[in-house]
Amino acid sequence: DTEVIQTPKHLVMGMTNKKSLKCEQHMGHRAMYWYKQKAKKPPELMFVYSYEKLSINESVPSRFSPECPNSSLLNLHLHALQPEDSALYLCASSQASRALNEAFFGQGTRLTVV
Amino acid sequence: AQSVTQPDIHITVSEGASLELRCNYSYGATPYLFWYVQSPGQGLQLLLKYFSGDTLVQGIKGFEAEFKRSQSSFNLRKPSVHWSDAAEYFCAVYGQNFVFGPGTRLSVLP
DSSP states (O other), X not given: OOOEEEEOSEEEEOTTOEEEEEEEXXXXXXXXXXXXXXXXXXXXXXXXXXXXXXXXXXXXXXXXEEEEEETTEEXXXXXXXXXXXXXXXXXXXXXXXXXXXXXXXXXXXXXXXX | OOEEEOSOSEEEEETTSOEEEOOEEEOSSOOEEEEEEEOTXXXXXXXXXXXXXXXXXXXXXXXEEEEEGGGTEEEEXXXXXXXXXXXXXXXXXXXXXXXXXXXXEXXXXX
């Protein structure tokens, strides 16, 4: 199984809502990533978890809160978002953040903040 | 710090024609290089990767790429493009994490 599963595929939320994005992989990967991708732009790294510990936070606003409950799951909790946060949110995993390996990407969650 | 440039924002080719997408990188150590493809609204799919060894690497869907250290380049090629190849192509370098180039959008004319 070489799949990264992201749910939901689409999400519309108001600026006062609290929602969560979920990501799951069963490849035994110990590094997991959240990327944000705006239209016609490359993915931008938000967070990296390595062995279930947050190793990189690319100065992401606190309205985005990542969580790694175990080695297979990665969540992104959303609260008080702004319309400019609307984007495709991609989850990825790799064997380890410094290993000779590629990142496997999920299909993404298309988030719209209204 | 690592960085990736893709000089061509948009390329249009005719179906059956050959293709080359350019990628240049900057990284202080031996780079790990990748090409990903993304169809509209979809995630990224790995086409090929270079870690070491043979500088010409073969990937899926008939793509290949050549690593040229002297030019800091990792250009993607395909001898004959199919209409289904129309997509966004991202070159990426892995140092401390994956950093993507700005992307090249490929359009294919029938």
